[in-house]
Amino acid sequence: MTVGGQLIKSFPRVTTGIPGLDTVLGGGLLKGGIYLIMGTPGSGKTIIANQFGFNHVEGGGRALYVSLLSESHSRLFGHLKSMRFFNEERISQSFNFVSAYHVLEKEGLDGLLKTLAQTVRQYKADLLFIDGVASAEDLSRSQVSFKKFVHDLNTVLSTSGCTAMLLSSLQGTLTHPEHTMVDGIISLTIKPDGLNNQREISVTKLRGSNHLQGRHHFRISNDGVSVFPRVEAFLGREFIEERPEDLVSILGWGVKGIDQLFGGGLVKGSITSLIGAAGTGKTLLGTSFLAAGAEAGETAYYYGFYESPPKLVHRAAQVSADLSGHRKTGRVLLDWQPPFEIIADELVQKILARVDAHKVKRFFLDGAAGLRDAMVGGPDRLPRVLTVLTNELRNRGVTVIFTEETELFSSSERTPVSDHSAITDNIVHLRYVALNGELHRLISVQKTREGRPHDGIHEFIISESGIEVAGLFPVTAAKRITPKLNLSREKVSKKPAKKPGRRR
Ligand SMILES: Nc1ncnc2c1ncn2[C@@H]1O[C@H](COP(=O)(O)OP(=O)(O)OP(=O)(O)O)[C@@H](O)[C@H]1O
Ligand SMILES: [Mg+2]
CATH class of the missing domain: 3.40.50.300 (P-loop containing nucleotide triphosphate hydrolases)
Structure with a gap:
């Protein structure tokens, strides 16, 4: 597409392969973009990132997972081992895990940026996860320096076409400086529902995409994360005329x-x-x-x-x-x-x-x-x-x-x-009605849009030989016994039904 003689590039997309998530994202993430995934501890950030990463490498991509947390990778693998997407063979081959905790502690954000640029190049990664971004923010001298870090990271990544996902335990309701710098924000929440808790995901910002608005339920199981896009948001809008x-x-x-x-x-x-x-x-x-x-x-x-x-x-x-x-x-x-x-x-x-x-x-x-x-x-x-x-x-x-x-x-x-x-x-x-000490089943059609409604109330008989509809039912008698029964607008018969079959 061109505007004013200038070629407008449409960016290729990177799909997460997580059931339902790409639908919520309107088709996936933009290649080379930086995305923030936020949520309280235990909300599922690490699982989503790893599921995305393993799916990506299964499809021939190369992923890099950089942790800014003190937690070791072997512990992480121990947690992920039961998940169906986890594939040990890909680790250190196309999916590499690196800790940058000490670099961040010793050299601050400048040192971290250099390490990231170098490791992305070294592993030829086209997908980068940075887990524990809140600790980088805590260690940065000011909000401005963290904003600059995200800006510089963007420059580093866009030249290599690498897509990045920053995992942060910050709360979605607060505004943080990096929110303006990233291409999209995905929030994970755990909400009480009766005595249980339910997980919800929402995409609050996504540049260049027609993503699904609002909150969507998701589940974590041994199959990993499954997102269920809100059906009202993506189905039922189209009405195909009847032939x-x-x-x-x-x-x-x-x-x-x-x-x-x-x-x-x-x-x-x-x-x-x-x-x-x-x-x-x-x-x-x-x-x-x-x-x-x-x-x-x-x-x-x-x-x-x-x-x-x-x-x-x-x-x-x-x-x-x-x-x-x-x-x-x-x-x-x-x-x-x-x-x-x-x-x-x-x-x-x-x-x-x-x-x-x-x-x-x-x-x-x-x-x-x-x-x-x-x-x-x-x-x-x-x-x-x-x-x-x-x-x-x-x-x-x-x-x-x-x-x-x-x-x-x-x-x-x-x-x-x-x-x-x-x-x-x-x-x-x-409905049921009691008449002369016996229960009868009645059937009536109260609304038909297309056909001609038969507006009578009939006895409806269920027996070993099947279902039968008898003649019009003498509801005037039934009405006396069951006075609240609202039958006034329906046609009734004073004669008894012809076929009083065996009731069950
Ligand atoms: N096999 C499983 N079946 C169901 N739920 C699981 C399973 N494994 C983990 N979970 C759930 O996932 C949660 C952990 O998710 P994850 O580690 O991705 O959270 P996180 O957002 O990264 O947390 P943190 O901020 O602490 O790093 C657990 O608390 C548990 O509720
Ligand atoms: Mg985590």
């Missing part, structure tokens, strides 16, 4: 009576919320939709928070739905995660990866409440996270069902998502 042929493509539930309530079934790419109290049949209805997809040759995917796949398969078999067979052929995928400490961004990434890998056409998320209550960072994000997830699935032409739980026998049926968001195309309501 006209999709809008006339109808997906059946595997239950004739339910399809009739929708004028045939669900429109491809639509989002349906199944609302109901515990035990009303939400999961069985959703799995019936998945099994119907598998029978039609599509791949269907279940993700839940309360029931393990074996339990789900067993329960479905009791109402004659063969999830086990479909699971074996790979037409039905079953995943679950118990509802505690869920990083929503990790979950969304995981679901989308499975959907893409298996070309999933039907998706069933069972238990929005489980997700809400277990979400790291608090429940308030749930509507936004579900909006992003469903939007991504809609863009892929996936038809989605998710369930939301209401209280047993309650007239107040507030739900975490359907009440607050416009993401759902259809809302299906399942």
Whole structure:
């Protein structure tokens, strides 16, 4: 690109290879730039730097790790040994570790700068880490001299095209002179979340990059650091218009009576919320939709928070739905995660990866409440996270069902998502009602965006032979017994339902 006849160089990027971090960085760091990584002790600076370094040398680069701390390198290697990225063979070959603690102590910043310039040249490093920058700052005579050190380091490195990362335990909220001199600042924090702590990373400055703003969760494990970019920040912005042929493509539930309530079934790419109290049949209805997809040759995917796949398969078999067979052929995928400490961004990434890998056409998320209550960072994000997830699935032409739980026998049926968001195309309501000493399950379709809603309340029967929908239910009698039940706007029948099957 040229401006006023001058050639404008676009700088090559250096990727860290750390899962999720390059997305947050908008593609990586600028080659030859100086970056500051800050965080309290134990926040993960050393691990991030070493993971970046080992990834870099695996890709053919050469890295140099200069420590200004009194801690020995053998101790450091001892800590890193359990990490998957650690590769002893690279040490002293393409990844060199040098201590400059005594140089700094004896010769100050001038001596340190000379040593750095010389060692970068000696090892032909194109990536440099300086760990313990706060001690260099402490030992510098004034803030001005440290600022000059960063400036001079920049000059030294830019001629050799070496990218540098300075590791500092300074706090991100304070302004330090080197902040103005560096090309980017990455802050690591540890935040309380209930009784646990959660790690967060944020990029507060990054020259020349459209990085992701805000805080993102990250995790440290034996796999090293994994960053989960906030899904609202990088997904869900694009809306791909439905293709006209999709809008006339109808997906059946595997239950004739339910399809009739929708004028045939669900429109491809639509989002349906199944609302109901515990035990009303939400999961069985959703799995019936998945099994119907598998029978039609599509791949269907279940993700839940309360029931393990074996339990789900067993329960479905009791109402004659063969999830086990479909699971074996790979037409039905079953995943679950118990509802505690869920990083929503990790979950969304995981679901989308499975959907893409298996070309999933039907998706069933069972238990929005489980997700809400277990979400790291608090429940308030749930509507936004579900909006992003469903939007991504809609863009892929996936038809989605998710369930939301209401209280047993309650007239107040507030739900975490359907009440607050416009993401759902259809809302299906399942509830219990007591009549003549017997519990009945009722189903009604309360909102359909595309199809013709059938506005009656029907009895919904679950038996060994499967799911059935009977005729309109005599809710006037039920209303007397369950007076708070809000059925006033729905069409009701005074006649009893035709098919009172065996209830479970
Ligand atoms: N295998 C592991 N699994 C999970 N967490 C780990 C593992 N190894 C280390 N950690 C976490 O990483 C932290 C250490 O990270 P690191 O040494 O990168 O922090 P640091 O920011 O460099 O700290 P300092 O300022 O003290 O140098 C430990 O306190 C621990 O919480
Ligand atoms: Mg450290």
